[in-house]
Amino acid sequence: MLVVPTPLHVTTPAGEVTLTGDKPVVVGRARAADIVINDGRVSRRHLVLHPDVGGWRIEDISANGLWRDGCRVGGLAVSGELRLRLGAVDGPEVVLVPRPAPPMIPPTAPTHSPGGAPIPLAGPSPSSWPSPSLPSPPGAAVPGMEWWSEPAPGAASAPVPSAPAQSGGPDPAVGQATMVHDRRRVYPLTIGRVRMGRSRDNDINVGDLLASRHHAELHISVAGVELIDLASANGTFVNGHRVTRARVIQRDIIAIGHHLFQLEGNSLVEYVDSGDVAFEAQALSVWAGTKQLMHDMTFRLPGRSLLGVVGPSGAGKSTLLNALTGFRPADQGSVIYAGRDLYAEYDELRRRIGYVPQADPLHDQLTVREALVYGSELRFPADTTAKERRARVEEVIGQLGLTAHADTPVSRLSGGQKKRTSVALELLTRPSLLFLDEPTSGLDPANDQSVMETLRGLAKGGGAGSGDETGRTVIVVTHSVLFLDLCDFILVLAPGGHVAYFGPADGALRFFGKEDFREFAAVFRELEATPGEEMAERFRDSEFFVPSAIVAPAVRKAPPELPSVRQQPVRAQLATLTRRYWRVVLADRSYLRLIIAFPFLLGVVPQVIRAPDGLRALPQAPNTDATKVLLVLVLCACFMGMANSVREIVKERPIYRRERTIGLSRTAYLGSKIILLTGITTAQCLVFTLIGLVGRTPPRAVVLGSPVLECLIAVGVAALASMMIGLLVSTLIDNADKTMPILVLVTMGQLVFSGGLTSLVGRPVLAQISLLVPARWGFAALASTDDLNDVSKFGNETLRTDPTDGLWKHSVTIWVLDIVICVLIGVVALILTAVMLRRIEPKVTRPTGAGPGPATGPGSGSGGLSGGLSGPRLYGTGVPPAHGSRTGRSMPLRG
Numbered sequence: 052m053l054v055v056p057t058p059l060h061v062t063t064p065a066g067e068v069t070l071t072g073d074k075p076v077v078v079g080r081a082r083a084a085d086i087v088i089n090d091g092r093v094s095r096r097h098l099v100l101h102p103d104v105g106g107w108r109i110e111d112i113s114a115n116g117l118w119r120d121g122c123r124v125g126g127l128a129v130s131g132e133l134r135l136r137l138g139a140v141d142g143p144e145v146v147l148v149p150r151p152a153p154p155m156i157p158p159t160a161p162t163h164s165p166g167g168a169p170i171p172l173a174g175p176s177p178s179s180w181p182s183p184s185l186p187s188p189p190g191a192a193v194p195g196m197e198w199w200s201e202p203a204p205g206a207a208s209a210p211v212p213s214a215p216a217q218s219g220g221p222d223p224a225v226g227q228a229t230m231v232h233d234r235r236r237v238y239p240l241t242i243g244r245v246r247m248g249r250s251r252d253n254d255i256n257v258g259d260l261l262a263s264r265h266h267a268e269l270h271i272s273v274a275g276v277e278l279i280d281l282a283s284a285n286g287t288f289v290n291g292h293r294v295t296r297a298r299v300i301q302r303d304i305i306a307i308g309h310h311l312f313q314l315e316g317n318s319l320v321e322y323v324d325s326g327d328v329a330f331e332a333q334a335l336s337v338w339a340g341t342k343q344l345m346h347d348m349t350f351r352l353p354g355r356s357l358l359g360v361v362g363p364s365g366a367g368k369s370t371l372l373n374a375l376t377g378f379r380p381a382d383q384g385s386v387i388y389a390g391r392d393l394y395a396e397y398d399e400l401r402r403r404i405g406y407v408p409q410a411d412p413l414h415d416q417l418t419v420r421e422a423l424v425y426g427s428e429l430r431f432p433a434d435t436t437a438k439e440r441r442a443r444v445e446e447v448i449g450q451l452g453l454t455a456h457a458d459t460p461v462s463r464l465s466g467g468q469k470k471r472t473s474v475a476l477e478l479l480t481r482p483s484l485l486f487l488d489e490p491t492s493g494l495d496p497a498n499d500q501s502v503m504e505t506l507r508g509l510a511k512g513g514g515a516g517s518g519d520e521t522g523r524t525v526i527v528v529t530h531s532v533l534f535l536d537l538c539d540f541i542l543v544l545a546p547g548g549h550v551a552y553f554g555p556a557d558g559a560l561r562f563f564g565k566e567d568f569r570e571f572a573a574v575f576r577e578l579e580a581t582p583g584e585e586m587a588e589r590f591r592d593s594e595f596f597v598p599s600a601i602v603a604p605a606v607r608k609a610p611p612e613l614p615s616v617r618q619q620p621v622r623a624q625l626a627t628l629t630r631r632y633w634r635v636v637l638a639d640r641s642y643l644r645l646i647i648a649f650p651f652l653l654g655v656v657p658q659v660i661r662a663p664d665g666l667r668a669l670p671q672a673p674n675t676d677a678t679k680v681l682l683v684l685v686l687c688a689c690f691m692g693m694a695n696s697v698r699e700i701v702k703e704r705p706i707y708r709r710e711r712t713i714g715l716s717r718t719a720y721l722g723s724k725i726i727l728l729t730g731i732t733t734a735q736c737l738v739f740t741l742i743g744l745v746g747r748t749p750p751r752a753v754v755l756g757s758p759v760l761e762c763l764i765a766v767g768v769a770a771l772a773s774m775m776i777g778l779l780v781s782t783l784i785d786n787a788d789k790t791m792p793i794l795v796l797v798t799m800g801q802l803v804f805s806g807g808l809t810s811l812v813g814r815p816v817l818a819q820i821s822l823l824v825p826a827r828w829g830f831a832a833l834a835s836t837d838d839l840n841d842v843s844k845f846g847n848e849t850l851r852t853d854p855t856d857g858l859w860k861h862s863v864t865i866w867v868l869d870i871v872i873c874v875l876i877g878v879v880a881l882i883l884t885a886v887m888l889r890r891i892e893p894k895v896t897r898p899t900g901a902g903p904g905p906a907t908g909p910g911s912g913s914g915g916l917s918g919g920l921s922g923p924r925l926y927g928t929g930v931p932p933a934h935g936s937r938t939g940r941s942m943p944l945r946g
């Protein structure tokens with residue numbers, strides 16, 4: 052007979068669980084703790100619960116101790132109910148209640164589920180909850196599922212009878228309270244499998260385009276509930292983290308798209324994140340080195356709010372936007388969405404964020420509908436049908452009032468319509484939070500007003516029965532103040548990232564003593580002239596400041612590298628992007644005409660050179676015309692290749708940056724460029740080389756039997772390698788205007804280092820540099836085919852004193868070497884381009900070493916808003932906190 056350890060019921064701010072295992076359990080703030088309590092007063096590893104014979108023992112391993120009834124206590128044995136505070140007299144409470152021991156179990160007890168398969172025992176997900184030493188005996192409670200009714204033998208597929216929460220099990224009502232979203236449906240669970248997904252043949256139909264057709268499966272047994280992701284495109288999440296397989300217990304939040312599920316009693320309750328939830332910034336501070344860019348930024352927005360963020364240039368608006376979106380998380384503080392920590396659960400919650408950058412991420416050549424269709428292909432799982440995507444596209448077109456312009460190219464839209472198209476692109480995935488960076492910049496007042504009205508409409512939603520029932524939180528950073536009265540709340544930033552005002556729009560006018568927002572320019576001047584701390588102090592001392600809560604600042608460690616949010620396999624993305632790129636090329640008629648005319652026009656250039664003797668060797672004189680013809684050939688090809696590509700990435704920067712955050716694959720993006728540009732450049736080279744070589748073909752081939760074919764290959768690889776260099780340049784520069792001078796410079800460099808203008812043999816530095824230049828190798832391959840050493844009589848003491856060039860040798864090895872090295876240069880340029888592309892991608896994690904960290908944080912820093920209070924303030928909105936406020940929220944237990 053084995054002794055089953057006495058169960059211990061543990062209640063913490065992080066949730067409740069009954070421990071039945073025989074291994075010690077660590078409670079602390081560290082993510083690696085078995086029970087994680089996210090509170091600054093709790094040590095990373097605060098206490099250990101040791102199972103002992105006949106009970107449990109507590110070991111204190113904290114810095115600030117365990118507190119009981121106002122006194123610090125050391126290690127204790129748990130004999131009855133024990134209430135402890137961690138880290139301080141008023142620290143988070145842990146309640147320990149021993150439960151009656153289960154019956155003695157014979158060692159031969161079954162170790163398998165009724166179905167026969169071994170089932171991992173339930174516990175907090177994802178995996179490392181200490182599991183009991185023995186399986187649950189028949190009739191006994193299952194760890195983590197003590198509320199679960201035991202099925203009758205053979206009743207595996209029968210519905211689990213509804214059972215009231217037993218003592219010791221979590222109260223279903225409490226679990227319910229942790230969820231602030233709309234409760235939609237309750238699914239009674241049965242022992243067996245429950246499949247969830249978008250398709251109607253699932254047990255639970257998830258009506259969300261972000262869900263895959265067959266998305267995930269719940270395996271329910273007496274031992275617990277296991278969640279298995281069915282290789283979904285968009286991922287299955289438990290408590291904010293993507294999982295492929297995880298055990299779930301009460302209060303764990305399972306997320307599939309916007310649909311959230313929780314075990315409540317013996318049912319699975321579905322909630323839908325419709326966007327109508329509170330959003331809070333809590334004590335956000337950002338540093339760049341030792342400079343603090345943002346000070347204790349704290350505010351709370353109820354659901355369906357439109358917030359306008361204004362402030363003079365350099366006040367910190369972009370810094371705030373980056374912190375709120377998680378693109379560049381704050382060094383200190385939290386962003387709370389629907390009661391959940393955005394940074395901690397970013398992997399899941401980032402998918403609820405829509406972000407419209409200042410530069411519209413749109414291809415001018417595409418129509419509104421085309422832009423949205425391609426956008427939907429990139430954003431939705433590969434198993435969505437074109438019909439499903441099309442329906443959503445038409446829905447957002449209608450929602451944004453773009454129906455009349457659906458087939459208009461983006462280039463012909465007004466500024467306001469263009470901005471609405473960018474917003475439509477974001478709305479495809481129904482984000483609950485929509486951020487816009489200066490959407491009205493450059494717009495006339497009429498368009499400015501129409502965009503702001505659109506944003507207000509998006510915040511409020513269309514009401515019951517509409518396609519957009521509940522609205523969302525919309526945060527707009529703007530320089531334009533004319534229509535700020537359309538905002539529900541205004542956040543005025545003072546230089547240094549201080550809050551100069553936060554509250555209702557009309558309150559801002561009264562606070563700054565203005566009649567109208569048109570007078571707000573004077574406010575900006577005042578903000579620029581006054582230290583940020585002083586402006587913040589003024590606001591804090593005013594009647595407009597509503598301190599509604601005090602929260603402890605949370606110092607954040609750098610978030611881990613997150614997996615990609617890719618919805619589509621790379622191949623599918625490659626196909627979509629290539630089609631879109633091709634459509635863009637076709638739609639731009641003038642560009643299309645140019646790339647078609649290019650090879651014909653350039654092909655004439657070598658023909659202008661008089662070469663009566665063609666490319667052949669003359670018996671008694673050097674044929675200098677041959678060198679000129681070959682040089683012009685290779686140079687035009689290099690120019691053409693680079694000209695094709697040098698603007699391609701820089702002109703699409705805003706699109707690339709935005710699409711990267713929604714899961715665009717770098718490989719697919721670069722691949723689509725390479726495929727199309729290679730096709731265009733190769734076709735151009737074919738035409739151009741054939742025209743250029745009319746009447747002047749090298750007499751003998753080296754390798755392939757056809758001198759023309761060899762010339763085509765030599766010209767082609769030089770052009771393609773130059774094209775890759777063009778892409779690299781396009782990645783490195785930040786402005787398309789810089790492409791022209793760089794193109795000229797690089798082409799001149801290719802001319803000098805080609806070896807056709809002047810001999811590079813025996814010229815140390817020049818010779819080495821030339822080895823990196825595609826024109827050098829392309830020209831060498833042409834020269835090898837033509838045997839240019841002989842044709843130009845190099846090395847012939849009596850006719851030309853120039854030494855022969857080893858790379859021009861008319862030999863198979865040398866010709867192949869020339870081609871291979873030229874190809875390698877292209878490959879290296881491509882690899883560098885892929886590496887350099889990272890530089891222009893939005894950063895989603897804090898750079899290591901940024902900011903002085905907690906030790907020199909706000910408490911010991913410049914003072915700012917925190918002077919006088921024990922923690923940063925939460926500026927209330929003047930309205931009651933939404934039901935999603937953080938207070939009372941249970942954090943999930945982590946394994």
Ligand SMILES: Nc1ncnc2c1ncn2[C@@H]1O[C@H](COP(=O)(O)OP(=O)(O)OP(=O)(O)O)[C@@H](O)[C@H]1O
Nearest residue numbers: 339340342344362363364365366367368369370371
């Ligand atoms: N990496 C950095 N290092 C040092 N200072 C920085 C850094 N990034 C931003 N800043 C400074 O932080 C302040 C806030 O910058 P931010 O771009 O957020 O302002 P902004 O209000 O968005 O300005 P604008 O309206 O001109 O876009 C500015 O003074 C800026 O110079």
